[in-house]
Amino acid sequence: QKQRRVCGSSGINAEYGGPIPEHIYKEKHVGGTTLKDVDSQLWVREFAAFLKKSGKLPLPAWTDIVKTVTFKELPPQDPDWYYIRSAALLRRVYLRQGVGCGALRKVYGGRMNRGSAPSHHRPASASVIRKALKGLEDLKMIA
Numbered sequence: 001q002k003q004r005r006v007c008g009s010s011g012i013n014a015e016y017g018g019p020i021p022e023h024i025y026k027e028k029h030v031g032g033t034t035l036k037d038v039d040s041q042l043w044v045r046e047f048a049a050f051l052k053k054s055g056k057l058p059l060p061a062w063t064d065i066v067k068t069v070t071f072k073e074l075p076p077q078d079p080d081w082y083y084i085r086s087a088a089l090l091r092r093v094y095l096r097q098g099v100g101c102g103a104l105r106k107v108y109g110g111r112m113n114r115g116s117a118p119s120h121h122r123p124a125s126a127s128v129i130r131k132a133l134k135g136l137e138d139l140k141m142i143a
Helices: 040-054 081-095 100-106 126-138
Strands: 110-114 117-122
Touching: 040 081, 081 100, 081 126, 100 126
Parallel strands: none
Antiparallel strands: 110 117
């Protein structure tokens, strides 16, 4: 299994991303700000908007019909869900270097309702995660 890591010290390649906007800091630090100091939800949304605006992340043709997990009935309703998932994956890989597709499937999976039988955990779609990681790798954001 291929080890993945984020390039650069801040988790963003200098060619594609700039400094983190001031309004999403959790708190001020004298020694500098890392990705751990930034509110995760705001960072993911800001970076997803950046990925969409830059147009460099290839968007697969199947993003409007694919389900992210097997137990869902419908695909995501947000048209920008692929950019949000890619930004969230980049953050996850930065925070835990060397994480693979299998571990990320567990993170993004969830509980499958089996009616009167007990619920069980089901992993997320590996194809979505693989394609997003491959796109980020092509942008040289992860290695």
